[in-house]
Amino acid sequence: MKEEYDIIVVGAGPAGSMAARFAAEKGVSVLMLEKDRDVGYPVRCGEAISKAGVEEFIDSNELWIKAHINKFSFIAPDETEVLLQFDSEQEGYVLERRIFDYELAKTAVNTGAQILTRTYVNGLLFDDDKVAGVKYEHNGEQKELKAKIVIAADGVESRVGRWAGLKTHIDFRDMECCTQITAANINVDPNTLYFYFGEEFAPEGYFWIFPKGDNIANIGLGVSGMIGKKKSAQSFLNSFMEKYYPQAPILTTIAGGVPSAVTLDKISAPGIALVGDAARQVNPLSGGGIASGMIGASIAGRIAGEAIKMNKLDHLLTYDKAWHDRLGRRHETFNRIKEGIFNFSDEKFNIIAHSINKIPFEKRTLGRVFRTALIKQPSLIIDIAKVFVI
Numbered sequence: 001m002k003e004e005y006d007i008i009v010v011g012a013g014p015a016g017s018m019a020a021r022f023a024a025e026k027g028v029s030v031l032m033l034e035k036d037r038d039v040g041y042p043v044r045c046g047e048a049i050s051k052a053g054v055e056e057f058i059d060s061n062e063l064w065i066k067a068h069i070n071k072f073s074f075i076a077p078d079e080t081e082v083l084l085q086f087d088s089e090q091e092g093y094v095l096e097r098r099i100f101d102y103e104l105a106k107t108a109v110n111t112g113a114q115i116l117t118r119t120y121v122n123g124l125l126f127d128d129d130k131v132a133g134v135k136y137e138h139n140g141e142q143k144e145l146k147a148k149i150v151i152a153a154d155g156v157e158s159r160v161g162r163w164a165g166l167k168t169h170i171d172f173r174d175m176e177c178c179t180q181i182t183a184a185n186i187n188v189d190p191n192t193l194y195f196y197f198g199e200e201f202a203p204e205g206y207f208w209i210f211p212k213g214d215n216i217a218n219i220g221l222g223v224s225g226m227i228g229k230k231k232s233a234q235s236f237l238n239s240f241m242e243k244y245y246p247q248a249p250i251l252t253t254i255a256g257g258v259p260s261a262v263t264l265d266k267i268s269a270p271g272i273a274l275v276g277d278a279a280r281q282v283n284p285l286s287g288g289g290i291a292s293g294m295i296g297a298s299i300a301g302r303i304a305g306e307a308i309k310m311n312k313l314d315h316l317l318t319y320d321k322a323w324h325d326r327l328g329r330r331h332e333t334f335n336r337i338k339e340g341i342f343n344f345s346d347e348k349f350n351i352i353a354h355s356i357n358k359i360p361f362e363k364r365t366l367g368r369v370f371r372t373a374l375i376k377q378p379s380l381i382i383d384i385a386k387v388f389v390i
C-alpha cells in the first residue's frame with residue numbers, strides 16, 4: 001500500500017474494474033477498494049449481454065459463458081410468441097458473472113492497478129471544495145487515504161457521488177424493482193432469451209427467462225417503482241412460478257434496483273467522477289448496465305489517467321461530454337422509447353404481436369419489431385429511426 005494514490009476507485013464491479021484498468025494503462029498509481037470479501041460475489045444480475053458489449057473489453061471465454069444466445073422470444077399478454085433470430089455477429093451471452101467480474105478485475109490488476117477487498121468506503125476527504133481521497137474501514141480499523149482523483153463505481157446504491165455534492169436522486173418511477181431466482185428443471189431453448197410483457201407478468205417493465213445451460217435459468221422481472229409500491233416484484237414472480245414451473249427447485253433468490261433512466265445531469269466534479277450504475281449509465285430500455293457501465297468507466301478511467309499525466313486535474317471534467325457523445329445521448333432516445341412502451345395496454349401488446357407475426361420469420365429484425373410496435377406513435381418514429389437506422 002502506498003501512502004497516497006493518483007486514483008482511488010470505489011467498488012470492484014465491471015465498471016470499477018474498467019475504470020481502474022484504463023486509468024492504470026496511463027501509467028498512474030491506482031487502488032480499487034471493494035467492500036465485499038470476493039470480487040464478483042454476491043451476484044445481482046440476469047447476466048445477459050451482447051457479444052459486442054463483452055468483446056470491446058475482453059476476449060470471449062467459455063470459462064464465464066453459460067449460454068450463447070441467437071434468438072429473442074417476446075411473449076404478449078395473450079401468450080402469442082414473437083420469435084426473432086440473430087446472425088452470429090449479433091450473438092449474445094448469458095454470463096457466469098461471479099467468474100466474469102473476477103476476470104475483469106484481473107485485467108485491471110494486470111495493467112498495474114492494486115485492489116483491496118473487505119474495505120468499506122464510508123466518507124470522502126476534501127481539499128477546499130475538491131475531493132481529495134477517501135475514508136474507509138478495513139479489518140475493523142477506520143483509516144484515510146489521499147488521492148488526486150476518486151472514481152465512484154459503487155453501484156446502484158451509490159453514496160459516494162452524494163457525499164461529493166452531486167445530485168444522484170432518481171425518480172421513484174424510474175427505479176425498476178427487480179427480483180430474480182435461478183431455478184433448475186426449466187425446459188426452455190438454451191439459446192433464446194425470453195421476455196414476457198403485460199399486466200399479469202410485469203406492468204411497466206418486463207419478465208425474463210435467461211437460460212444458463214443444463215436446464216438452469218435466471219427467471220425474474222422488473223417493475224417500475226410505482227408498481228412495486230402496490231404489488232411487490234416477488235409476488236409477480238411467485239404467481240409466474242406457480243403457473244408455469246410449480247415443481248422447479250430454486251437455487252438462489254436475489255433482489256435489487258435497476259436505474260432505468262437517463263444519466264445523471266452531472267457525473268464529474270473537481271476530483272471525482274461517477275461510473276456505471278452510480279452514474280445511472282444503464283440502458284433505460286433494456287435495463288442492461290454491464291456493457292454500458294464498462295464503456296462509461298473506460299472513458300472516465302482514461303480521462304482521469306490523462307488528467308494526472310498532464311498535471312491538469314480540470315481535464316477530468318471533460319468526461320461528461322465524452323460519455324454523452326458516446327452513449328448518453330443514445331440513452332435519452334432509449335428512455336423516450338421506454339416511456340412509449342410502458343404505456344401500452346395488454347390489448348395493444350397483443351395486437352402488436354399479431355401484426356409482427358405477419359412479417360416472415362427470416363425478415364424480422366429488432367428494428368422492424370420496434371417500428372411495427374410503435375407505428376401508431378409518430379412522435380417516436382424518429383427516435384426509432386435514430387436507433388435502428390431504418
Ligand SMILES: Cc1cc2nc3c(=O)[nH]c(=O)nc-3n(C[C@H](O)[C@H](O)[C@H](O)COP(=O)(O)OP(=O)(O)OC[C@H]3O[C@@H](n4cnc5c(N)ncnc54)[C@H](O)[C@@H]3O)c2cc1C
Pocket residue numbers: 010011012013014015016033034035036040044045046047048049119120121122153154155156178179180220254255256257258275276277278282287288289290291293
Ligand atoms: C435483478 C437484476 C438483473 C439484472 N440483469 C442484467 C442483465 O441481464 N444484463 C445487464 O447488462 N445488466 C443487468 N442488471 C444491471 C447490472 O447488474 C448492473 O448495471 C451492473 O452490475 C453495474 O455495474 P457496476 O460496476 O456499476 O455496479 P456493481 O456491479 O453493483 O458493482 C458495485 C461494486 O461496488 C461495491 N461497493 C458498493 N459500495 C461500496 C463502498 N461504500 N465501499 C466499497 N465498495 C463498495 C459493491 O460491493 C460492488 O462490488 C441487472 C440488475 C439487477 C438488479
